[in-house]
Amino acid sequence: MGGLGIQAELRFSADGYQKTVKLRAAVNEQRALNDTLRERNAALDAEVINLKRGRDAAEERARSDLGMIGKRETFYQVVPVAAASR
Secondary structure (H helix, E strand, O other), X not given: OOHHHHHHHHHHOOOOHHHHHHHHHHHHHHHHHHXXXXXXXXXXXXXXXXXXHOHHHXXXXXXXXXXXXXXXXXXXXXXXXXXXXX
């Protein structure tokens, strides 16, 4: 097979150029996903370190996620007036 035959096979066969282009696109997509996950993991690592080192971070997390109220605090819940009762 001459150079032209190889070129035609590479461009038009199912295992040729089109497959290479698809694989390159898949690799680029996976790299982007990996970058996003790497950033998320770094943020989670920082949060774990913060939680291990300080009580303030753990308390803040308990307040926001679990609704914790301190012993010397008073909880006030503000309920908006319903639109139907106006």
